[in-house]
Structures are given as C-alpha cells and as structure tokens.
Amino acid sequence: MNIRELPTREVTINACKLCNPLGASLVFRGIEGAVPLLHGSQGCATYIRRYLISHFKEPIDIASSNFSESSTIFGGGPKLKQALKNVIDQYQPTFIGIATTCLSETIGDDLQLILDEFNREYRAPGKPLLVTVSTPSYQGSHIDGFHDTVRAVIEQVATGGPKKNMVSIFPGMVSAADLRLLKEVLTDFGLDFLVLPDYSETMDGGMWDTYQKIAPGGASVDKIRAAGRSKAVIQLGRTVRKQQNAAEYLKERFGVESYQLGLPVGIRETDRLMQTLAVITGNDIPQKYQEERGRLIDAYVDAHKYLFGKKAAIYGEPDLVLGIAIFLAEVGVVPVICATGARTGKLGDELRCLLPELEGEITVAEGIDFDDIRTLVERVQPDLLIGNSKGYPLSRQSGIPLIRVGFPIHDRIGGQRILHLGYRGTQHLFDQIVNELIRARQDRSPIGWSYM
Amino acid sequence: MKVLEGRKKQVFRKGETPFEIDCEKQSLAGSVSQRACVFCGSRVVLYPIADAVHLVHGPAGCAAYTWDIRGALSSGPELHRLSFTTDLREQEVIHGGESKLYQGLIQLIDRYHPKAAFVYGTCIVGVIGDDVEAVCKKVSALKGIPVIPVHSEGFKGTKKDGYKAACTALMRLIGRGRTDGISKYSVNILGDYNLAGEIWIIKDYYRRMGVEVVAGITGDGRVEEIERAHGAALNLVQCSGSMNYLAQLMKEKYGIPSLQVSYFGFEDMAEALYGVARHFNDAEMMKRTQELVRDEIQAIYPKLLEYRKALAGKKAAIYVGGAFKAFSLVKALRLLGMDVAVVGSQTGSKQDYQLLKELCDEGTIIVDDSNPLELSHFIREKNVSLFIGGVKERPIAYKLGIGFCDHNHERKVALAGFVGMLNFAEEVYQSVMSPVWQFIPRPKQSVPMGGVQDEYSRTANP
Numbered sequence: 001m002n003i004r005e006l007p008t009r010e011v012t013i014n015a016c017k018l019c020n021p022l023g024a025s026l027v028f029r030g031i032e033g034a035v036p037l038l039h040g041s042q043g044c045a046t047y048i049r050r051y052l053i054s055h056f057k058e059p060i061d062i063a064s065s066n067f068s069e070s071s072t073i074f075g076g077g078p079k080l081k082q083a084l085k086n087v088i089d090q091y092q093p094t095f096i097g098i099a100t101t102c103l104s105e106t107i108g109d110d111l112q113l114i115l116d117e118f119n120r121e122y123r124a125p126g127k128p129l130l131v132t133v134s135t136p137s138y139q140g141s142h143i144d145g146f147h148d149t150v151r152a153v154i155e156q157v158a159t160g161g162p163k164k165n166m167v168s169i170f171p172g173m174v175s176a177a178d179l180r181l182l183k184e185v186l187t188d189f190g191l192d193f194l195v196l197p198d199y200s201e202t203m204d205g206g207m208w209d210t211y212q213k214i215a216p217g218g219a220s221v222d223k224i225r226a227a228g229r230s231k232a233v234i235q236l237g238r239t240v241r242k243q244q245n246a247a248e249y250l251k252e253r254f255g256v257e258s259y260q261l262g263l264p265v266g267i268r269e270t271d272r273l274m275q276t277l278a279v280i281t282g283n284d285i286p287q288k289y290q291e292e293r294g295r296l297i298d299a300y301v302d303a304h305k306y307l308f309g310k311k312a313a314i315y316g317e318p319d320l321v322l323g324i325a326i327f328l329a330e331v332g333v334v335p336v337i338c339a340t341g342a343r344t345g346k347l348g349d350e351l352r353c354l355l356p357e358l359e360g361e362i363t364v365a366e367g368i369d370f371d372d373i374r375t376l377v378e379r380v381q382p383d384l385l386i387g388n389s390k391g392y393p394l395s396r397q398s399g400i401p402l403i404r405v406g407f408p409i410h411d412r413i414g415g416q417r418i419l420h421l422g423y424r425g426t427q428h429l430f431d432q433i434v435n436e437l438i439r440a441r442q443d444r445s446p447i448g449w450s451y452m
Numbered sequence: 453m454k455v456l457e458g459r460k461k462q463v464f465r466k467g468e469t470p471f472e473i474d475c476e477k478q479s480l481a482g483s484v485s486q487r488a489c490v491f492c493g494s495r496v497v498l499y500p501i502a503d504a505v506h507l508v509h510g511p512a513g514c515a516a517y518t519w520d521i522r523g524a525l526s527s528g529p530e531l532h533r534l535s536f537t538t539d540l541r542e543q544e545v546i547h548g549g550e551s552k553l554y555q556g557l558i559q560l561i562d563r564y565h566p567k568a569a570f571v572y573g574t575c576i577v578g579v580i581g582d583d584v585e586a587v588c589k590k591v592s593a594l595k596g597i598p599v600i601p602v603h604s605e606g607f608k609g610t611k612k613d614g615y616k617a618a619c620t621a622l623m624r625l626i627g628r629g630r631t632d633g634i635s636k637y638s639v640n641i642l643g644d645y646n647l648a649g650e651i652w653i654i655k656d657y658y659r660r661m662g663v664e665v666v667a668g669i670t671g672d673g674r675v676e677e678i679e680r681a682h683g684a685a686l687n688l689v690q691c692s693g694s695m696n697y698l699a700q701l702m703k704e705k706y707g708i709p710s711l712q713v714s715y716f717g718f719e720d721m722a723e724a725l726y727g728v729a730r731h732f733n734d735a736e737m738m739k740r741t742q743e744l745v746r747d748e749i750q751a752i753y754p755k756l757l758e759y760r761k762a763l764a765g766k767k768a769a770i771y772v773g774g775a776f777k778a779f780s781l782v783k784a785l786r787l788l789g790m791d792v793a794v795v796g797s798q799t800g801s802k803q804d805y806q807l808l809k810e811l812c813d814e815g816t817i818i819v820d821d822s823n824p825l826e827l828s829h830f831i832r833e834k835n836v837s838l839f840i841g842g843v844k845e846r847p848i849a850y851k852l853g854i855g856f857c858d859h860n861h862e863r864k865v866a867l868a869g870f871v872g873m874l875n876f877a878e879e880v881y882q883s884v885m886s887p888v889w890q891f892i893p894r895p896k897q898s899v900p901m902g903g904v905q906d907e908y909s910r911t912a913n914p
C-alpha cells in the first residue's frame with residue numbers, strides 16, 4: 001500500500017470535501033419532525049441548502065441564526081434564541097438540530113449556556129427537543145460533521161432500560177435508496193429497528209398536495225430514545241473513529257451489543273452484514289437474499305473476463321471508497337487509487353488489512369483535492385473513475401469514463417436513488433461498470449461488433 | 453399561514469394595503485431566507501473574470517460551494533472555473549492565516565500566471581484579524597500584478613453589500629490601462645455575466661449598431677479590458693442590484709454617464725439599443741438600430757405567437773435576485789399573455805418595489821426577501837402554473853406540481869436578447885404544457901369534477 005504524502009501546496013484546488021455543517025444538516029433532515037438550524041452567518045445555510053438541493057432535488061429548509069456584525073463581537077446568543085423562537089413559530093417542529101459553524105466556533109459561543117438561558121426564558125408549551133452538535137469546518141469535513149451529529153443525537157436523546165427486540169443501525173452517509181434497502185433487509189429479518197439518520201423519504205419523497213413545512217418521514221424520536229434498549233447496534237463504516245462511533249457509545253453507556261462493519265458493498269462485506277443480522281436475530285438469512293446473492297455471483301462469472309486486471313480510481317467519502325475497493329478487488333479490478341478529501345487516518349490500514357493480496361498496488365490518499373487526484377490519475381492511467389459528479393471535469397479532460405456514485409451528483413437526475421448497498425446495489429454497480437468497460441472497448445473497435 | 457411578525461412589512465398586496473414595504477434589511481434570525489451572504493454577492497459579480505485567480509481565504513466550505521456553479525462562459529481562459537481556497541485549519545484559526553495566504557498566492561500566481569488575483573475574505577477572516585490588505589500589497593509588489601482584497605466577510609451585511617465590495621475591488625483595476633484608440637461611440641456593459649453566452653449576443657447587437665464595447669463587467673471579463681473601462685463614453689448598467697454602485701463610482705471619478713438597461717424581453721431589449729443610439733445622437737446609428745430591431749423581431753415573432761396562444765391567461769409567480777430583472781420578467785410574461793400573480797426579489801430597494809407596484813395588476817403579491825414557506829403559500833393561494841426563480845425555488849415549485857423556469861445564474865440557456873425571448877418562451881411553454889402535471893394530486897377543492905380520474909375510465913372502457 002503506498003500512502004501518498006500530502007501535498008505541500010498551501011492552497012486547496014477544487015476541494016474533494018465539503019464542510020461539517022452539511023453533514024450535520026443531512027443527519028438532522030433524517031429525523032422525524034426536525035428542522036436543522038445553523039448557528040452562524042446566513043451564507044453557510046444558504047450554500048448548504050443549495051448544494052443539497054442540487055443533489056436531492058427536494059425542498060430543503062435549513063434555518064440560520066443569521067449573525068450580524070455585533071453578534072461576532074458580543075456573541076451570537078441573542079440571535080440564536082430569536083432564531084429558535086422563530087423556527088418554533090413557523091415550523092412547529094418536534095426537534096431542532098443546532099449545528100455550529102466556523103464563525104460561531106471561532107468566537108467561542110457556548111451553546112449549552114445559550115440553551116440553558118433559552119429554556120429558562122421560553123415557557124410556551126410544545127417546545128421541541130433541542131440537540132446541539134459542534135461542527136467547526138476547520139477541524140474536519142462533511143463526513144466528520146455527519147458522524148459527529150449521529151453521535152450527538154444518540155448521546156443527547158437515547159435512554160436505557162430493559163432490552164427490546166430492536167436493532168439500531170447507523171448507516172453513515174449513504175443514498176436514500178440505500179436507506180430503503182437497509183430498512184427492507186431489517187424488516188425481512190423480522191426486526192423492529194432504528195435507522196439513524198433516515199432521509200429516505202424526507203429527501204426523496206413523493207408529490208405533495210399542500211406544502212409541507214417539514215417533509216414527512218425520518219427516524220422517530222421515540223425510536224431514537226429507545227436506542228439504548230436495543231438488543232444490538234451496528235455502525236456501518238470501518239473508518240469511523242471510536243469517538244465518533246455512536247454504536248460504541250451505546251455499548252459503553254447502556255451495554256448494548258455493538259458491531260462495526262464495512263458498508264455492505266460486494267459479496268464479502270454484504271455477507272458479513274447478513275451473517276451479523278442472522279446471529280443477532282437467531283434467524284436464517286431470508287431466501288430472497290440468498291437468491292440475490294446467487295444472481296450476483298452468476299453475473300460475476302458471466303462477465304469476469306471483461307474485468308480482470310482493469311484499473312479503477314475511486315474517490316469520495318472514505319467508507320464508500322473502501323467498500324467499492326473491496327468489491328472491485330473481488331471481481332479482479334485493481335482499485336489503484338483510493339482517495340478521499342477526509343482525514344480519517346484509517347483508510348490505508350483498513351485496505352491493507354482487508355486486501356493484503358493487493359499490497360503495493362494501491363495508492364491511498366487522504367486529505368486530497370481534485371488537483372492531486374488528477375496528478376495521480378495521469379500517473380497511473382486507470383480504466384475507470386468511480387466517484388461523485390465533481391470528478392466530471394477530470395473525466396472529460398482525461399477521457400476516462402466516470403461511474404457516478406456517492407454524493408454529490410449534480411449533473412444527473414436521480415443521485416439520491418443510486419443504490420450502492422447489498423447484493424442488489426452491488427449488482428447495479430457491477431452491471432454499470434462492466435457495461436462501461438464493454439462500451440469503451442466497443443467504441444474503440446474498428447469493427448464495432450453488435451454482440452458481446 | 454403565518455408570516456413571521458418581523459417580516460409583515462416585507463409583504464405587500466396591491467390594492468389591499470397602502471404601499472409600504474420594508475426592504476434592505478438583514479434576514480430575520482431563524483427564517484430560512486433564500487439569500488446568501490456578502491461573500492456570495494462579491495463572488496457572483498467578480499466570478500466571470502476569467503484570467504484572474506479567485507482565492508477564497510477561509511475554511512474550505514465557502515469555496516467548495518461556489519466551485520463551477522454558474523454558467524458564466526469565457527471565450528478564452530477559464531481560471532474562474534477552478535476553486536481555490538486557503539482551506540484554513542485549526543492552527544491558522546488560532547495563529548492567523550497570513551503566511552498561508554501569502555504562500556498560497558505566490559504558488560498560484562507562479563503556476564497559473566494570472567493577470568490579477570482577487571482574495572475574498574470570509575467570515576472567519578473577519579474575526580481572526582488577518583491583515584489581508586497587507587499581504588495582497590506584498591504579493592502584488594513581488595509579482596507585478598494587481599492583487600486585490602475583496603472585503604466580503606459574510607456577516608457584514610447582505611448580499612448587496614457584497615456587490616458593493618466587488619465594485620470597490622473593480623475600481624482598483626479600472627483606470628490602470630491606456631485608453632487611446634477607443635471610439636467616441638463606446639460603452640461598457642455592466643452587470644451582464646455572460647450566462648449561457650448572453651454577452652456575446654448583446655455585444656453583437658452593439659457591434660452591428662457601430663458601437664464599441666470596451667469591457668464586459670464582468671461577463672467574459674478580462675483584466676486588461678476592465679483596466680481600460682474608464683475610456684468608454686457610456687456605461688450600460690443591467691441588474692440594478694449589483695452594478696449601480698460601480699456606475700456611480702465611475703461617474704464620480706471619470707465622469708462617465710450611465711444608462712439603466714435590461715436585455716430581457718422585446719420591449720426592454722429594444723429600448724437598451726435605442727437608448728444607446730439616442731445617447732450618441734447619431735442618425736445613421738439610429739437607422740441601423742431600427743433595422744436591427746425589426747429584423748430580429750420579425751425573425752422570431754411568428755413562433756412567439758404560437759407559444760402565446762397556448763400560454764395566454766395562465767398565471768405566474770416570480771422570485772429572483774434583483775428587482776430589475778423582475779420588471780423585465782413581468783413585461784416578458786405579459787408578452788406571452790400570462791398574468792403575474794406573485795412577484796418578489798431578494799435584494800430590491802424601496803424604489804424598486806414602488807416601480808413594481810405600478811407595473812403590476814391589482815391583487816398581485818409583492819414580497820421582499822421571502823422564504824420557502826411564504827413562497828409556497830403564495831403560489832398555492834394564487835394557483836399559478838409557472839414559477840420563475842433560482843435553484844432553491846425549483847423544488848418548491850416541483851413538489852407542488854407547478855411548472856418552473858430557471859432565471860438565475862445556473863441556467864444553461866441564453867435568455868437575453870431577442871433570441872433569448874424566444875428561448876424563454878420555449879422554456880416556459882415546455883414546462884407549463886408538459887403532460888406530467890395531470891398526475892399531480894391537487895387539493896380537493898381545486899380539482900374540477902370529471903378531472904383526470906374520469907379521463908382514465910373513459911379510455912379504459914370505451
């Protein structure tokens with residue numbers, strides 16, 4: 001495994017990451033009746049909304065405490081309290097998720113203090129649950145904001161008690177389609193469950209006949225409360241650090257049996273999830289999934305010659321990169337570049353441990369931007385790029401086809417419906433990848449066969 | 453629906469209440485404003501300058517959200533489509549980011565050889581106290597190009613203040629170049645950002661009239677052209693929000709008069725050309741202009757009438773950045789036979805709203821700095837079939853099953869010029885007349901008896 005030295009540039013060129021409050025907002029949008037509120041200037045909230053909307057194509061309201069110049073001098077407390085009142089007034093939420101921004105962190109606003117004051121002053125009935133999370137972007141990136149927020153919600157809402165026949169699962173930053181798939185799997189295992197966050201409906205719902213102040217759907221607060229009584233909890237994502245891992249918290253605080261698994265992409269990682277669920281429930285893996293798995297292996301066999309020895313560059317959220325790398329390796333494609341704008345410090349170790357056979361063939365880069373990815377790509381000339389739509393300029397320039405996965409997908413419809421997880425998601429990715437390679441070969445061929 | 457108490461004065465209904473609208477206020481804390489920040493205002497104005505480096509000094513987010521998001525085209529270099537940021541980390545937040553900024557600027561200038569560099573201050577820079585001005589001065593002296601700080605800390609006002617900061621920055625470029633050889637019939641185009649190549653359309657009209665365009669500010673912008681802008685005889689100002697201030701500064705400093713124009717819709721487009729011909733008071737030019745306008749309109753009018761036939765009588769809502777654009781849209785929609793039931797802007801002034809009020813029909817709702825809840829309520833109340841807005845408004849319209857036309861900075865279709873009016877009509881037509889709306893669940897009372905359901909049963913059982 002070659003761990004790439006970080007660039008010596010002082011400037012980030014075309015960042016391969018977003019900022020922490022974006023991750024926080026997404027998590028809050030996956031909770032029933034919740035409104036995200038960013039404590040800082042107006043711009044951050046508006047930009048983040050715009051960015052999320054361009055991917056999900058859904059209305060996304062994110063409130064802001066709207067700092068003025070005097071807030072930066074005397075503190076943003078009064079603005080935050082006013083914002084809370086106004087959000088409650090207009091939206092009647094059952095939950096407000098408050099995330100900080102670079103600005104409120106830098107001036108050192110103490111959220112707890114402000115909220116204590118608010119709680120003393122605001123006496124009207126129907127006060128929503130208030131949850132806070134610290135998300136300074138100079139300390140991480142959107143994926144940190146995401147995990148930190150899941151953990152903050154669990155820490156501040158979950159309670160203990162006698163165990164229930166329920167499983168909690170923290171899927172990480174996956175698509176709306178992925179969330180639906182996970183819920184289907186849990187249902188098929190006959191389980192009561194919490195998936196947190198669950199923006200499968202709130203960020204990918206049907207039409208409305210009247211405008212909904214808060215999109216319907218999301219993980220219910222009751223379920224989140226009950227998380228401490230789960231009989232088991234699963235954190236998906238191998239690069240999630242211990243301090244960010246909400247499953248780990250439930251284990252330490254309430255003694256819930258806890259697992260940390262990879263994103264279920266590919267046969268091996270999906271098998272691990274299925275087996276874990278079988279162990280937890282004592283049930284067999286439902287027939288349906290055995291069949292899906294069978295079909296997937298059948299497809300692997302049908303197409304194996306088109307894939308063997310091909311090279312792919314993967315970039316994006318660290319756990320998606322890892323999941324796809326593991327999947328590609330099992331069909332004979334070498335994930336020659338595994339890159340992320342995040343800094344987990346774990347991506348290289350995980351790859352080394354899970355794909356020892358590829359030692360020396362993978363370049364791992366954390367904290368990287370698209371300018372560096374381009375340098376790497378020029379050097380190794382992969383056959384495929386796999387990642388979000390922000391790699392399109394690179395794909396266009398280099399002529400290397402791009403398979404769109406993850407977030408954001410700003411240049412196509414349906415980014416929220418891309419299925420990556422489970423045997424079914426893998427099947428979908430697999431077909432796309434094989435066909436893209438076949439297409440490239442067909443286009444290059446002077447004969448232009450119309451059969452494989 | 454409740455309009456937030458503090459916002460009541462930012463909504464006006466023509467014919468129902470005496471005219472009084474509060475605008476140019478900071479957005480209320482906790483309302484989900486469609487506005488962005490000071491930085492956003494500066495960034496959109498300066499962004500199209502394609503041979504300059506635009507470095508966002510701050511944490512990575514502010515820059516990441518503005519990477520290649522606008523359709524501002526360049527006929528040459530494309531430096532503006534790259535996103536540069538100092539990506540401040542905790543260390544710099546504590547100890548200051550000046551040395552990172554200095555090093556970063558040097559590295560970028562050495563690598564890209566830009567004609568100028570703009571450094572945008574974001575919120576955090578405003579509180580950690582970096583002396584951006586001093587760093588810029590030092591780099592400028594070392595590298596021999598203008599390095600210009602843009603004071604765009606997000607919290608220091610509204611998007612409009614960002615426009616001002618951008619204008620101030622532009623004034624530091626203007627006046628540096630030589631002005632010999634510039635025609636006495638010459639203009640600068642202010643406030644067109646060459647979205648989808650619009651400034652090329654406009655420049656072509658002026659060329660055909662015999663008018664020299666000295667600088668596009670900032671559409672398809674080049675540093676050297678902007679540096680000569682003070683040699684032009686007239687400033688044409690589109691989009692009252694962003695560039696009035698620059699026109700004012702240029703008038704004070706260089707005595708250049710200015711003309712307010714809009715390039716949207718037949719009426720305003722033609723007036724933008726006639727106004728220039730009148731200003732130069734040249735009979736030949738006026739004749740050429742009349743011919744041009746006639747030719748252009750003749751070429752597309754018949755097609756436009758077809759669209760009008762389908763669209764006449766349908767209702768529309770408008771919510772855009774600048775109020776001036778709203779005026780043109782009201783007129784353009786009228787040309788298509790449509791009624792404007794709701795109209796608003798993010799940054800209009802009292803005067804703008806007064807004008808809007810005069811332009812609109814009785815019952816029209818006029819709003820300043822609105823939010824999704826209000827907007828959705830108004831479009832439902834008025835039962836419009838078209839919403840014109842930006843990317844943040846689109847999902848509101850779509851969720852409620854209403855046609856939409858993007859009139860903001862991400863559009864890929866040219867809407868300016870005569871041909872732009874046709875493109876606009878086509879886009880409106882394609883959205884409003886699409887068959888998909890038949891599947892939208894409508895609230896009970898507004899579905900006429902014998903609606904969609906019946907249609908189906910008829911086809912199923914002939």
Ligand code: SF4
Pocket residue numbers: 041042043044045047102103489490491492510514573574575576604605606607
């Ligand atoms: S930090 Fe300030 S400058 Fe950056 S997006 Fe937020 S409000 Fe705008």
Ligand code: SF4
Pocket residue numbers: 019020021040043044047100101102103137138510511512513514515574575576
């Ligand atoms: S200031 Fe921080 S939180 Fe706000 S947009 Fe910039 S990076 Fe994100």
